[in-house]
Amino acid sequence: RIFLNLLCVAFFCALLCGTVSSAQAATVIKLGLVTPPGSAQNITAEKFAELLHDRSAGKYEVKIFHSGSLGTETEILQQVQMGAVEMAIVTLGPFDTFVPQVKVVSFPFLFRDYAQVDSVLYGPLGDEVLALLSRAGFQGLSFSENGFRNLTNDLRPVHSVADVKGLKIRVMESTLHKELWRTLGANPTPMGWPIYSELQQGTIDGQENPLWVTWTSRLYEVQKYLSLTGHVYSAHIDIANLGWYKNLPQDDQQLLRSCMKDASVYQRDWNRTQLADFLAKLKKAGMIVDEHPDVESFRSAVLPLKDLPMYQEPETKALLEKFLAAT
Numbered sequence: 161r162i163f164l165n166l167l168c169v170a171f172f173c174a175l176l177c178g179t180v181s182s183a184q185a186a187t188v189i190k191l192g193l194v195t196p197p198g199s200a201q202n203i204t205a206e207k208f209a210e211l212l213h214d215r216s217a218g219k220y221e222v223k224i225f226h227s228g229s230l231g232t233e234t235e236i237l238q239q240v241q242m243g244a245v246e247m248a249i250v251t252l253g254p255f256d257t258f259v260p261q262v263k264v265v266s267f268p269f270l271f272r273d274y275a276q277v278d279s280v281l282y283g284p285l286g287d288e289v290l291a292l293l294s295r296a297g298f299q300g301l302s303f304s305e306n307g308f309r310n311l312t313n314d315l316r317p318v319h320s321v322a323d324v325k326g327l328k329i330r331v332m333e334s335t336l337h338k339e340l341w342r343t344l345g346a347n348p349t350p351m352g353w354p355i356y357s358e359l360q361q362g363t364i365d366g367q368e369n370p371l372w373v374t375w376t377s378r379l380y381e382v383q384k385y386l387s388l389t390g391h392v393y394s395a396h397i398d399i400a401n402l403g404w405y406k407n408l409p410q411d412d413q414q415l416l417r418s419c420m421k422d423a424s425v426y427q428r429d430w431n432r433t434q435l436a437d438f439l440a441k442l443k444k445a446g447m448i449v450d451e452h453p454d455v456e457s458f459r460s461a462v463l464p465l466k467d468l469p470m471y472q473e474p475e476t477k478a479l480l481e482k483f484l485a486a487t
């Protein structure tokens with residue numbers, strides 16, 4: 161009988177432990193991005209995962225699918241929209257197919273410097289843009305930083321806009337970026353990321369991205385010339401599937417937002433403190449750098465973009481006016 165009692169106690173203990181441990185099992189959040197570990201998106205994602213794990217006492221675990229293991233940014237966005245993936249960090253480029261109004265943020269030469277970026281994009285106006293994402297089935301959590309984009313190519317030094325003429329430039333899958341480079345005289349080719357082999361094979365002559373991308377994706381191996389054009393401040397957008405997010409307890413929704421905003425602050429600092437180092441490394445790797453291109457020639461060439469039909473849609477136009485007034 162004693163043996164039987166012990167067996168019962170052991171059985172109930174096992175049952176109890178099982179229940180407790182399954183009640184404690186973390187909710188796994190899948191988060192997709194296209195760049196590798198060490199990239200800006202990954203820095204944001206890892207910080208977010210760490211903050212959310214700590215602040216929720218282990219209730220949430222973020223599984224990062226990096227390096228495009230879930231597909232291109234457009235494909236990742238489709239998966240988040242359908243709810244197959246809960247979260248993503250993507251560039252704004254492909255996003256304007258989903259919510260056209262976001263293209264105002266990437267308007268060329270909109271932001272003068274990081275101080276302006278921080279007060280305007282990471283302030284109430286940026287929150288206004290994030291609020292628009294719900295109409296496409298996304299919850300906007302925060303913006304984070306890709307950085308000011310600079311032109312690279314393998315054919316010739318580019319000092320002024322006249323030197324761009326005829327260059328085959330890879331652009332993000334975005335109407336704005338395509339129009340921008342057409343306006344500048346290039347031959348733009350929209351494609352997803354990565355693009356190393358296309359540059360290596362010469363299918364395209366150049367590309368444009370922040371310095372960290374040119375360094376971490378080893379583009380200096382296949383691109384000779386770099387011009388610090390800084391033509392677009394490129395943001396990442398950190399999003400969740402709307403339905404999934406809305407089903408979380410209110411406190412957890414708030415927690416996700418604050419963890420992502422804090423991860424963004426951390427990542428921006430990471431990005432900016434390393435700029436000089438990235439530039440030095442690119443020069444050392446053999447790139448010929450024009451540090452002071454004729455930016456005015458680019459700025460005046462892109463003025464007509466504002467009058468393109470894509471900026472005439474009333475909501476987009478009004479939003480662009482607000483951004484222009486604030487910058």
Ligand code: PAF
Pocket residue numbers: 194195250251253306332352353368369370373394
């Ligand atoms: O050019 C792009 O597609 C983006 O800037 C990249 C490299 C994916 C970083 O966000």
